[in-house]
Amino acid sequence: MSFYIHKTTCISPQQTFGDNIDIEQLRPSVDNKLYAVEPAYPQFKGNALRRMSKSTRIGSGAALPLLAGAPQPDGIIIGTQVSGMEENSKFLNQIIEYNEDMLTPGSFVQGTPNTISSQIALISNNKNYNITHVHRGLAFENAVIDVAMLVNESPQNTYLLGGVDEISLNNYTLDTLAGWFKKEDCSNNNLYSSATDGSLSGEGAAMFIVSGDKQGALAQLKAITTIHSTDAEVVENRIKTFLQNNLPEGEKIDLLLSGENGDRRSTHFYKNCEALQGSYTTIARFKHLCGEYPTASSFALWLACNFIGGALELPHHMLKKAGTAIGLKNILIYNTHKIGQHSCMLLSVVS
Amino acid sequence: MGVISAIGLSVAENHAALVTGKTGIIKGGGNFPSRYAGLLPFGEVLIGTEELKTRLGVTESGITRTTLLALHAFKEAIGDAQLTDEQLTAGDTALIGATTVGGMCLTDELYANTHGDTENIEYVKSFDYASVNLYLQKRYHITGVVNTMNTACSSSANAIMYGCRLIKNGLANRVIVGGADSLAKFTVNGFNALRILSDEACAPFDQNRKGLNLGEGAAFLVLEKEADVKGKKMYACLSGYGNANDAYHPSSLSPEGDGPYLAMKNALSNAKLNPADIDFINAHGTGTENNDEVESRAMLSLFGTLPNFASTKGFTGHTLGAASAIEAVYSILNIDKQELYPNLNFGQPIADTGLEPVITYKASAIKHVMSNSFGFGGNCTSLIFSKA
């Protein structure tokens, strides 16, 4: 099952949105965090902006330019771990601080994760299929599977697909306590030389207009698989099977976008995936651009669409190993989140 | 099927309460630790969290009440469907769950951890929604598609729909679908801040309704292809589903109910049925001023003359992310037992719409049941179950 990607936008910690996209110049992390560069939001009229969580802001902000002047998409499908966690935390904190007495409902309403998809629907008056997947490190992947099924069911339809998560004080603190973010100072330009546990915290919103129509498409999402395992051998075998089943006879992976994130506990998964490719494949990394967050694979998919469509060149700081591949026909995105959740996406040129 | 709710710990116990009209909503006397415990009525599962752990043999740390309720219903469902270990771990078995509370039921623990407590960190890995299904997936070694959905109060209807579509699209051959939510300070205070909790037992579709009662519970259903269930009990067929957005307001429905209307209409066309084919509607019917009036209007504009309808929220309270899954079980019982259960606490019809739900238990010939779920953010989903 596959679909075609026609348009894409991204608000991320790098200069990825608007007219002056520049990923050559790496923007630095601040206190182990990579915060999204937020644009002005001319689309949000009057009261729309003031109660929005950051997730809703960057999610709707990235989505609305894709919808402007185009027919309504037949569905809005979003993946996010918790969406407005900061709003959620404000509400949770109020419960304790005011001892459950007379609380303000605004942050409760804005904190529910389906706010992103429903705000996009509200602003664009879209009454079609509307859904939010929240399965942590596979939230975006499940959104992709959902869209692949929708396109299979109705190939003539168009859908808005997105992955969004935000850094909030609460989830940063909790994930740091759980060991997922580095405790010592680390900068994104030497993330991969770190030999400790944890990564840098990141956030972002990537949006895609997809359909079953290949006419004018940027790229084809050819296949996706999700893997739940902490066993490196199981994961490696699944990746191998994925490539065997989905790469056309005689073709190889030209570019591997690896989700390597500087956490020494997950490095071997990425090494195994690299080892499957051989000297032909160019290997590049993206987490020093966007940081680690549950839907970071959506940022990688945005990059892959831009590389394969020729809109962007692979910057040197992303390169881990130059392969002998000359063209760019097939890109494999491999990512693992919190070690147990893995995914592979195969993006190919439109043939 | 498996279900746990305020009216029982199994499908059989839930069924017995539905037949006898025995509510699970109580005011005071439960275990829920909130200042509202004695002030507002709740549909509580009257087993403490530690007791649930013991009964279920859960010894790992960091397991939340939401997860325990889910596990309870999940175990009953896979037992009822006679799924083998080989089937559970096969790559063509999917697990799709839904929750709106997830690990956010740990308000106090999370507050401590985000305000300086770095010692007691048992729950720091469980704060999100996915933690519930990740536990089930690990415990049962599920390798197929695993997902968690959260579209507020329609979450588990969407989980059921997604699961069914996985089978139709060839991405799974059997799916375990459902939802779970525990009573939580998070949701109780949220709904209270919106002033939509009633201080009396909820009275869906009644002119003088005062709001909803929150409840807790979980339900899971096993969906398989007809060809694969030879020799096993087949309760019903999921014949249609529809999902639409109301696109009106973050926390209330549009006056004319565009979202609910479209969800029901899409479900009918997906099932290739006409309005007149529906024998019974399990309404969303939360008991709030907004929902019941709008749902009534949307049903009237779609159906003209309504079939029998009722809300079961008067039994269980509104169980949020579990509601659609629990009500899917009840809708299937309507079909399997050929009977209807009463809409509790109804006295007087809403003046504008004049609709009267079923108020007594009765036997009835039922072929197609529609089950409605509408949530915050305008997320509306309707499912249609049919006699197999």
Place this chain on the structure above:
Amino acid sequence: MEITDLKEKLKVQIIQFLNLTDLTPADIKDDEPLFGDGLGLDSIDSLELIVLLKREYGINIQDPKEGRKVLIDINTMAAYIQQHAQK
């Protein structure tokens, strides 16, 4: 407190509480409707304002419909606060 001072203070509190970042107190007229065509606040804001009255002035409004009568504009809010404030 003088009513004019109270109105000024109230405007500052409303802007802060509802995160009306693009407004200054001078932008809010005393008789400008808070809801609908005036400031454009909605039903969730009205619940937020009831909480503001409780936290800042100790005023308990139990029934949101009662709140609607008080939360018409700055004039009606200030007058109600003068009559009912507990702190």
